[in-house]
Amino acid sequence: MSNATAIPYVLQDDYVAVVLDGKTHQATKGQATFKQLHRALERGDWSRIPKLVDLSAQLAERTHGKVTVNSGGVFYRNQKVDNSLSAKILELIEHGQSVVSWLRFMDNLYQQEDVNTVNRIYDWVNAGRYAITSDGCIVGYKVVDANYKDKHTHKVDNHIGARPLMARSEVDPSEYTECSRGYHVCVRGYIGSFYSHGNHIMVVKVNPADVVASPLGFGHRKFRCWTYEVFAEVGIEEISNLVSDTADAAIMMQPLIEVPDCRFDIIKKVKALPTVKRLLRRGKMTAASFTKASTERLVGWLRKFSQMDIAPSKSKLFDNPLRFAREAAGLTMGQVRAAAGMELQEVYNAERCVKPSQEVIDRILIAIAKLQGNDDIGEAGVSYPRPTLSRAVAPADDDEEEWDDGYDG
Numbered sequence: 001m002s003n004a005t006a007i008p009y010v011l012q013d014d015y016v017a018v019v020l021d022g023k024t025h026q027a028t029k030g031q032a033t034f035k036q037l038h039r040a041l042e043r044g045d046w047s048r049i050p051k052l053v054d055l056s057a058q059l060a061e062r063t064h065g066k067v068t069v070n071s072g073g074v075f076y077r078n079q080k081v082d083n084s085l086s087a088k089i090l091e092l093i094e095h096g097q098s099v100v101s102w103l104r105f106m107d108n109l110y111q112q113e114d115v116n117t118v119n120r121i122y123d124w125v126n127a128g129r130y131a132i133t134s135d136g137c138i139v140g141y142k143v144v145d146a147n148y149k150d151k152h153t154h155k156v157d158n159h160i161g162a163r164p165l166m167a168r169s170e171v172d173p174s175e176y177t178e179c180s181r182g183y184h185v186c187v188r189g190y191i192g193s194f195y196s197h198g199n200h201i202m203v204v205k206v207n208p209a210d211v212v213a214s215p216l217g218f219g220h221r222k223f224r225c226w227t228y229e230v231f232a233e234v235g236i237e238e239i240s241n242l243v244s245d246t247a248d249a250a251i252m253m254q255p256l257i258e259v260p261d262c263r264f265d266i267i268k269k270v271k272a273l274p275t276v277k278r279l280l281r282r283g284k285m286t287a288a289s290f291t292k293a294s295t296e297r298l299v300g301w302l303r304k305f306s307q308m309d310i311a312p313s314k315s316k317l318f319d320n321p322l323r324f325a326r327e328a329a330g331l332t333m334g335q336v337r338a339a340a341g342m343e344l345q346e347v348y349n350a351e352r353c354v355k356p357s358q359e360v361i362d363r364i365l366i367a368i369a370k371l372q373g374n375d376d377i378g379e380a381g382v383s384y385p386r387p388t389l390s391r392a393v394a395p396a397d398d399d400e401e402e403w404d405d406g407y408d409g
Contacts, residue, residue: 007049015122018049019040058074069093076110085122087267104136109208114173117211124223134142135315137205140185140228146198156183158202158230163316165325166369167362168226171212178215181255182224182331183334189343190221195236209315229316259299266298276307322364323351329368339367 008019013027016037033052038109053061066408068075074086081114083105094097105122112118121185125132131139141149143160150156156164164183172184185204195201203395206228214223267290279285289344326336340347340363350364 007046009041009049011153012039016041018053020050021051031243037366043095064103065105066110069099074106076106081106083119083122088122088126088384099138101134103133104134105132108136111166111209112211113209114212117173117213119381121208121211124209129385133205135318137207137315137317138185139212140204141188141191141234142185142204142207142230143191143195144200145200146200148200148202150183151199158200160230160233161203162401163227163321163324164230164232165227165321165365167365168210168212168358170366171224171226175213175216177213180224181228182212183228184222184224185228186222189246198311199280200375201234201241202230203234204228205315205317207315210317226319245262246291251268252302259302263295263298265297266302268296270302270305273302273305275299286292286365320354320356320358322361325368326351329372331368331371335371336364336367338362339371 005279010017015026016034017024017026018037018041019025027037037049037052039045040052048301066077068078069089073078074081074089083101089099089102089106092102109121111120112121124139133139145151145154147154148159150158150164158164158235166183172180174180185206192199194342206223206225210227211223211225260269270290271280293301333344333351336342337344337347342350342363346360347364350360
């Protein structure tokens with residue numbers, strides 16, 4: 001029992017009330033803090049009561065998308081969620097930690113079409129120690145061949161910026177099948193099982209709504225999905241330096257920056273950046289700065305100043321992929337319509353709606369893959385589109401005023 005001063009209270013099986021600073025705070029059975037308050041009052045743990053009352057107030061302020069956290073607990077579409085994920089969110093709030101990423105993760109996760117998968121994904125994400133991005137996606141890794149193609153079919157593009165796609169219906173949903181159809185993604189610690197000299201290690205992000213299965217035989221260290229976004233490349237020596245979930249997630253906070261092939265286009269892109277425009281207006285950069293600079297230096301400026309001026313771009317994982325997939329394959333809507341057995345208007349509507357049904361997505365992706373000559377849809381799938389991208393370097397600490405002497409040299 002605490003030695004702190006006793007607090008006036010009412011304690012019933014389904015109701016508690018406490019008086020703090022002349023104000024009455026109430027909780028009923030079923031609310032997130034009820035059990036904790038009830039137990040603290042029973043034990044006379046008076047020092048804990050104000051903290052639990054504060055927690056109840058905090059819970060009234062959290063929401064994202066269709067997920068709401070209040071004094072009653074965690075809710076999705078006004079239905080209470082009582083599982084290990086909701087417990088994780090409440091625990092983080094109680095300890096004063098940010099829950100934004102996890103609220104977004106839950107919002108994404110509950111758009112899963114398979115209810116059974118929804119109930120399992122957080123548990124194996126937690127067991128495999130996957131990191132979560134700020135937009136609620138899963139950070140994973142993939143080893144690809146020397147040409148940035150998958151190691152199984154050597155057909156699927158995995159350059160930075162690519163979003164491979166295959167029909168979800170073609171991904172093996174069984175947790176008891178270890179190596180089977182679908183795109184495979186693994187945790188950092190499992191890379192050594194697949195890596196060999198000449199391979200590339202790609203950092204990818206996966207929307208939890210797009211995950212299909214995580215084989216039990218691998219201890220949830222890898223999983224299968226129907227689409228993902230390739231975000232960055234890391235060297236084998238960098239993997240050992242990424243020692244925490246925070247390091248994983250930090251990779252995803254860097255924007256992807258398109259680097260044109262033509263020097264003229266690079267200069268044009270650099271000059272268009274707000275920071276560079278300010279430097280030009282103040283005379284800290286001149287036209288001579290660009291004519292004297294090497295292409296390598298121009299690219300460096302592009303990366304540095306882009307990092308200052310742009311936020312991380314919205315992930316392709318939240319976009320309707322159908323139009324981009326068709327155009328990347330060089331196909332017309334008429335060709336896809338015929339292969340999919342659909343009306344032209346149906347294909348048109350599917351490409352332009354915000355979120356087509358998974359059945360329609362699968363039907364069109366299967367048609368595109370077949371038109372590309374990929375008869376075994378479960379093995380290859382399609383990718384779209386691959387711009388020339390470079391992962392940005394972390395922003396330097398240099399202040400704008402320190403750049404007086406560098407640009408004309």
